[in-house]
Amino acid sequence: MSGPWVEKYRPATLEDVVGQDHIIERLKAYVKDESMPNLMFTGPAGVGKTTTALALSKSILGEYWRQNFLELNASDARGIDTVRTNIKNFCRLKPVGAPFRIIFLDEVDNMTKDAQHALRREMEMYTKTSSFILSCNYSSKIIDPIQSRCAIFRFTPVKGHQIIKRLEYIAQEEGLDYDPAAIETMVYFAEGDLRKAINILQSSASVGEKITEDSIYQVISKARPKDVKKMIIKALNGDFMGARDLLREIMVLQGTSGEDMVNQIYQDVSRMATEDELDGPSYLEIIEAIAETDFRIREGANPRIQLEALLTRFLYKART
Amino acid sequence: MLWTEKYRPRSFDQVVGNAKQIKEIKEWVDLWIKGEKQQCLFLVGPPGTGKTTLAHIIGREFSDYVELNASDKRSYDIIKNTVGEASATRSLFSQGLKLIILDEVDGIHGTDDRGGSRAINKIIKEGHHPLILTANDLYSKRIKSFKSKCKVINIKKVHTNSINALLKRICSQEGVTFDDMVLKELAKRSNGDMRSAINDLEVLARGKESIDKSNLKEVGVKDSRSNIFDSVRRVLKSKNLPKIRQAMYLDEDPTLVMEVMAENIPREYEKPQEIQRAYEMISLADLNFGRARSSRNYSYWRYASDFMGIGVALSKKETYRKFARYTGSTSFALLGKTRSKRDLRDRVADKMAEKMHISRQVAISQFPYLTLIFENDEMAYEIASYLGLEDDEVKLFRKRKIKKPPKKKTTSPKKIDTDKLKSDGINSSIYAKKSKSKPKSSPSPDKKVPPKDKPLKRKKIPKKSAEENNKPSPDTKEKEKEKQTSLFQF
Known part of the structure; x- marks a missing residue:
């Protein structure tokens, strides 16, 4: 075992x-x-x-x-x-x-x-x-x-080529069939975090088919804290109470940490900006708020309260 | 002696108010004394209405009584022992019954009084002893479990006129002349709380010969009596600074006040800008609570108080003319509702933490991956047994049960080898690495001869091997050789 x-x-x-x-x-x-x-x-x-x-x-x-x-x-x-x-x-x-x-x-x-x-x-x-x-x-x-x-x-984030080497080694050990491009994608999402890289690898291997870039993307999207995007949309549409309820559910029930929530919100928001769902100035304003929230949480504030406050900033965007 | 003690009723007929309830109580006592076992008696009512007094009077009807109140620690053992003692003394010294009084059971603390409710439930169930419980809040969650098994008696607030009469009686007994108006005002302010009325009177009249209207200012309306929702409503409904400041003087945990305030901001305020500004103030208040906590410097609290009071109040343009229903923080309700789910989550996380050298929080952050990995039967089985997960814990990651795989031919002989090595206490990766070039360099025989000597040697004298590693060149060649040999062993 x-x-x-x-x-x-x-x-x-x-x-x-x-x-x-x-x-x-x-x-x-x-x-x-x-x-x-x-x-x-x-x-x-x-x-x-x-x-x-x-x-x-x-x-x-x-x-x-x-x-x-x-x-x-x-x-x-x-x-x-x-x-x-x-x-x-x-x-x-x-x-x-x-x-x-x-x-x-x-x-x-x-x-x-x-x-x-x-x-x-x-x-x-x-x-x-x-x-x-x-x-x-x-x-x-x-x-x-x-x-x-x-x-x-x-300790510094693990370098890309070192992660690749390790992942390839594990893949070989486990007899996995993979696209080299898939490994590159994993490295991209791992951001120097080898534990995350290996978790992604095993998650995509669990399906039992050849590991491709697509399967990696699927794993990444499934492994995200659920409902964060839904929460953001709710807030943007002006439903603050609904968004807040969702936030509390994610944090209390799933146990997602404040840090993970900030990361996820940041990623979702920046993707929305690249996909033109948010205009430039709104995006910047939200990022400013996220940065401040991140800082305050690290300063020892209560993550849930800080994130609730962050959600109100999205609310404002819904109007403009 | 405090007047509240001095004038505490000593018998049923001295008790003010609640006549009907007292009749019921008397019947209960009589039946017990006749030897008929009765349900436990549960006195519920607001503070200062005479619950504890009644309990003591009842105690006098029995030959003896023991009392555990909120200032005692009431864990399972303590309650069990006290009650055990009660039954023991009963059989030794008197044929009478010993009454057990558990005061303020809604104040039984979840962690400090671990198992307290369980113990009470047990005593209620056994029913050998006359038992009286008292509580303020009939709807408190803590008393939910025994409420239904008791005879609940609602002790009502005492009518202002009765309190007024009581105060008059005390004044004349103390030889204090009084202005009718003053006593009436005191009675009214007490809001049915006899204890606070008598306390207020004592502050005004003790050592004096007379009291009049001018003395009234000396006793303020009690701050603690304005409850958390009144304060929150005041802040959200008003823009009057002195009033708001006053509302923030509150005998409550300030972070709780902040939670309730935040909860109700969107219930009162409607404009997004207002909600945003008010929540920014909450965020700043919270930040200052955090600073106070981490630096142990509680002077930060005053800023927090201003942010969540005045700051939130001034975030609105105009006050709303509407009735908004306020609630407690739903995140607390959520905490209660999801307790068992969270317990399950934490249990699994702790098992992971122990085996995988990580903290609970890191373990939880890996749940999404495990959910994906558990879709694979074989991996699920392996990980579940590695972590020692029970069936219900497995459900956290997958709905279906894991079928026990019949000892499969798993992957390759290579894998069996590494497993074996692992069970020998050696991490597979060392060997695995060596075998990396295997497919190319040698069409190695598939027989899985477990590499006995080398690896074991390494395990037994790790220090030496570690030293080896430090030495630069000559050994590396040897290592190369070692690599080669171990390759062939596979």
């Missing part, structure tokens, strides 16, 4: 990690020395932060990596207290069969400032026995004291 392809084809060793060559080179030195400082991996989704952290830990900790490795997801754990107790209990014990223990904390930028300060203390207390690997999307959301305690590695 190997799970979805994103998991099945997750590289297990450092040299198999796709892209990020400079970073991997430097990390290999830590493996050689059997020691490492606290690390921080920052970068967008699907570029290999978690994979690298897992591979690095396995090579440093060797045979006993399971006993000496703790993975915590900062955004899911119920508050800093759980994180701290987990870390404390883990760090209190001496490393067994390995030079030190490794704690991998994912999505640290979703921790509150207070929690981060608490975490800083933990990082100081256990320097002798443990090293931390932190990962986050935006290092700007991490407090300075933590940043200064870490060697920071900035």
